[in-house]
Amino acid sequence: MTERPWNAARPGAAGARRPLARFSSIRHRSARAVPRSSRTLHESRVEPMSTSKPPRTAHGGRLSYAVFALARVHRSVAAGMLRSLGLHPGQELLLMQLFDKDGQTQSELLDSVGLDHSTVSKSLRRMQEAGLITRRPNEHDRRAQDVWLTDRGRAMSEPIEAMWAALEEISTRHLDAEAIESFIATAATIENSITNRDRATK
Structure with missing residues (x-):
């Protein structure tokens, strides 16, 4: 199956303005306000890592490896979007x-x-x-x-808001509302476990 580029048109109601289309429009306007990096999003893309079959040495940490792989590809796409706005990650x-x-x-x-x-x-x-x-x-x-x-x-408020909406659309395109809420809750639980790891061992 051929993967659709992040800024390609997506199916929907006629005249509907999807987050990706909105971001694509806004980022062209923002590029005039902030110097733009010469690298494009497509040049910064990374190949996806398999989370279903991690390396042998990561078998004892499959969830942690899945988090690492997800963060890697998510951060790469977000960084490309930010570069198109003339911003550095962070x-x-x-x-x-x-x-x-x-x-x-x-x-x-x-x-x-x-x-x-x-x-x-x-x-x-x-x-x-x-x-x-x-x-x-x-x-x-x-x-x-x-x-x-x-x-x-x-003036960067609208472009950044549009960027997060576009990133959300990319990330959740195969998830329903229940799966999204479940993931958010699970991610919060994992974050809390890591943040309070020292307290748990005392």
Whole structure:
């Protein structure tokens, strides 16, 4: 079976605007606002890994290997979409936090996105160079810096929302609503188990 490209038209009601089509339209407009990487989504694609038959050494961790394989291919597609918007992976997470609450300190953003300090600092520097944010000293603590969206940064809200909707459509095209909710609940349980692993062993 031939796999349909991520930005190909999908069947549906006449005139319906599917998330993939909407993202494809928006990303062309966004490319004029933020410098675009020369690499395309198709150039960044990775071959899928078999999760039904993991390597022999992973037989004792089939679920963990399946999570790894899923995260790998999901991250690759998402990274290609972000590149088409002129963004580096992780920058969208910082922007999304600022869309909800502008003017957060760098420490607040660090806690919100769950990334390490050096990654967040590097991402913010790149975002400032791209004209997406500005950083100003906090009026109550001069050692801290507040991060504010620029007009260009605020304009990324619609493209990023469309990107997540398009990624959702790709990811769930063979799942019904019940399977989606079941997966979300299972993923949350696994995340909680890993996060609280030290507590469970005491």
